[in-house]
Amino acid sequence: MESFTSYNPTRLEFGKGKVKGLVKDAREHGTKALVIIGKGSVKRNGVLDEVLASLQSAGVAYEIFEGIRANPIYEDADAAIAKAKEFGAEMLVAVGGGSVIDTAKAVAMGFYQDHSVWDFYVKKASAPEKALPLFVVLTLAATGTEMNPFTVLQNDQSGQKYGFGNPLLYPKVAYLDPTYTMTVPANQTAYGIADLLAHTLEQYFDPSDSPLSNAFAADVISQALHYGPVAIKEPESYEARANIMWLATIALNGTLKAGKRSGDWGVHAYEHSLSVLFDVPHGAGLSAVYPAWMRFFQSRLEEKLAYLSQRCFGSDQGADFIDGLEQFYRQIGTPVRLSELGIGDDKADAILANLAANKATGAFFSMGAEEHKGILRLMW
Amino acid sequence: MESFTSYNPTRLEFGKGKVKGLVKDAREHGTKALVIIGKGSVKRNGVLDEVLASLQSAGVAYEIFEGIRANPIYEDADAAIAKAKEFGAEMLVAVGGGSVIDTAKAVAMGFYQDHSVWDFYVKKASAPEKALPLFVVLTLAATGTEMNPFTVLQNDQSGQKYGFGNPLLYPKVAYLDPTYTMTVPANQTAYGIADLLAHTLEQYFDPSDSPLSNAFAADVISQALHYGPVAIKEPESYEARANIMWLATIALNGTLKAGKRSGDWGVHAYEHSLSVLFDVPHGAGLSAVYPAWMRFFQSRLEEKLAYLSQRCFGSDQGADFIDGLEQFYRQIGTPVRLSELGIGDDKADAILANLAANKATGAFFSMGAEEHKGILRLMW
Numbered sequence: 001m002e003s004f005t006s007y008n009p010t011r012l013e014f015g016k017g018k019v020k021g022l023v024k025d026a027r028e029h030g031t032k033a034l035v036i037i038g039k040g041s042v043k044r045n046g047v048l049d050e051v052l053a054s055l056q057s058a059g060v061a062y063e064i065f066e067g068i069r070a071n072p073i074y075e076d077a078d079a080a081i082a083k084a085k086e087f088g089a090e091m092l093v094a095v096g097g098g099s100v101i102d103t104a105k106a107v108a109m110g111f112y113q114d115h116s117v118w119d120f121y122v123k124k125a126s127a128p129e130k131a132l133p134l135f136v137v138l139t140l141a142a143t144g145t146e147m148n149p150f151t152v153l154q155n156d157q158s159g160q161k162y163g164f165g166n167p168l169l170y171p172k173v174a175y176l177d178p179t180y181t182m183t184v185p186a187n188q189t190a191y192g193i194a195d196l197l198a199h200t201l202e203q204y205f206d207p208s209d210s211p212l213s214n215a216f217a218a219d220v221i222s223q224a225l226h227y228g229p230v231a232i233k234e235p236e237s238y239e240a241r242a243n244i245m246w247l248a249t250i251a252l253n254g255t256l257k258a259g260k261r262s263g264d265w266g267v268h269a270y271e272h273s274l275s276v277l278f279d280v281p282h283g284a285g286l287s288a289v290y291p292a293w294m295r296f297f298q299s300r301l302e303e304k305l306a307y308l309s310q311r312c313f314g315s316d317q318g319a320d321f322i323d324g325l326e327q328f329y330r331q332i333g334t335p336v337r338l339s340e341l342g343i344g345d346d347k348a349d350a351i352l353a354n355l356a357a358n359k360a361t362g363a364f365f366s367m368g369a370e371e372h373k374g375i376l377r378l379m380w
Numbered sequence: 381m382e383s384f385t386s387y388n389p390t391r392l393e394f395g396k397g398k399v400k401g402l403v404k405d406a407r408e409h410g411t412k413a414l415v416i417i418g419k420g421s422v423k424r425n426g427v428l429d430e431v432l433a434s435l436q437s438a439g440v441a442y443e444i445f446e447g448i449r450a451n452p453i454y455e456d457a458d459a460a461i462a463k464a465k466e467f468g469a470e471m472l473v474a475v476g477g478g479s480v481i482d483t484a485k486a487v488a489m490g491f492y493q494d495h496s497v498w499d500f501y502v503k504k505a506s507a508p509e510k511a512l513p514l515f516v517v518l519t520l521a522a523t524g525t526e527m528n529p530f531t532v533l534q535n536d537q538s539g540q541k542y543g544f545g546n547p548l549l550y551p552k553v554a555y556l557d558p559t560y561t562m563t564v565p566a567n568q569t570a571y572g573i574a575d576l577l578a579h580t581l582e583q584y585f586d587p588s589d590s591p592l593s594n595a596f597a598a599d600v601i602s603q604a605l606h607y608g609p610v611a612i613k614e615p616e617s618y619e620a621r622a623n624i625m626w627l628a629t630i631a632l633n634g635t636l637k638a639g640k641r642s643g644d645w646g647v648h649a650y651e652h653s654l655s656v657l658f659d660v661p662h663g664a665g666l667s668a669v670y671p672a673w674m675r676f677f678q679s680r681l682e683e684k685l686a687y688l689s690q691r692c693f694g695s696d697q698g699a700d701f702i703d704g705l706e707q708f709y710r711q712i713g714t715p716v717r718l719s720e721l722g723i724g725d726d727k728a729d730a731i732l733a734n735l736a737a738n739k740a741t742g743a744f745f746s747m748g749a750e751e752h753k754g755i756l757r758l759m760w
Contacts, residue, residue, distance in 0.1 A: 003394060003397075004395065005392065006392040007391040014385070015383020211623060212626060215603065219592060223595065242639075250638075259622075259626065
């Protein structure tokens, strides 16, 4: 076991109707909130109305910043920061999925700065010293950002998609009502599942020996394999939606990192090039990269793959985990080949150039030109 | 899945040498600390010296309150509170195992009161509104109190052993250095393992259906069965000590409670009578009660026992888990019969009377006179 720090001050309120707690929680942090939302699905399904009603009950005035897109860009964060300053916001309420929450985290720290928030992501600015309190109402089970201190934004001009983490960015409270995810369409549900699986695998493949975290990772994967297809077939199954939602949170709230160093995160680095070049959904990119990445590094992963094969598919062959996972991705309808993402092989050079420019690599499984190319070949 | 809250603001610093971080952490909370220790083992093994050196480096003056016994009593907490007040302590540093930490939690909240701290435990006083910041240096893997808001004290006069929980009682930081547990004798190591297993089982037997928490519980138990005997045979094995230490923390830091209601806690209620009447070590009492409790309620536990049998012993017979666990207790040397605790059957009436007086029961598996008696019969 490696030395580690376990710390997570976010309070998670999980279950039907939990957003009502926002009334009391918001009241403790002031009287003015900027509410941040995406393209409007939370308006159509009634979730936003519930949140706004809670704020009204709490005597909290609000303004709404709308239009965060799926792969969020720093310009939207900067625009929301300007609005928050003008309004004099004392807190932020993010209502949506990972892109909305990641943008809200950028707003939380950018609120106290004069420079563009992008400067944090490219390490041009030193670490923030304060941030607005952030409340999160989650509507999509996927990224885990609701209970961690990380945010990922992208810069379309420079072709960069970068993450940033700081303890100030833990949400104060995250409200997770599984019924809010029942209207998520099948493809987005599947991408979310691919995302939570990728988070679990990135940490699991950290070669540090942490037996309990490894066992927990196998549990998360095995239950995602079980509940994923149910959530897609029966979108209104509370049990399936609740289990997937909790799996997505625990996949990246620190639980699976105990006794490990950092996780590898090479697949994420690789996928960021696909997102930034072709605007593919993050989870869809991850399901395309992971089987290829595992096959490329298979000889170094043998023991870890064998454990997952055994725990998830009752097999003792490591390769069966790769095949089984790929088959699962197909079953739930998330891409496993670049062609399924609409990316033809004429794009190979552009992908390799972006990977090289961003020095896409993992912490333990180093990638350079040769690895980038080898993995790409396995994705056609 | 039941609705639940997941919240744990304690920062856990896990690994060799982590206590050095106390220098920076303590400095943020003032200049005067009351250090609370047990019967002196931390003096003999050098742990206290390391802690005091850190406080000195931090420019924090300290006084030491010494002598907390294994089953801690409220009078010691009241005496430590008096000393903390006289000294003007701004923070507490608990160096020891569960009894020392539970006492320190009592001191943290009692510091701001004029009444005996026992009033909190018997609900004579209303909930505390503030508490001193508490730092914890753990030297015994067992109770999990280092990362939770609970404290248990006893009152020898009234024959009561009661728990109390409040979010103010989460330690600020807990330093877990597995090397500090290498001098723990075999019997205490075993009692600690029995304690962590009992915490896991109390939550696991909550009948709410929470698949991930159930799987995590099976992992914790299965790894305790693996690393327990190693820690006892090779007391200086870092891997064994580290794994047991982390298992003990995670068994009661909220991780296993997600999606459940409360846990049952009937076995704990039962064991408290043994502790208070005969001053038996808590873990030793738990290993004696658990097999009897499972056998008594076996027909209602069938499905849950079968899952543990499968995950821990590769069997599909629920009874095999009970037998296997009992055999494991014997292997590591923690009692499974009252006679091994030096309690003869002439004490039956006293035990039953104490159980009745304290209304010892579980949240889901109700116990009254008949159950108390039936379980007792299975412990001879």
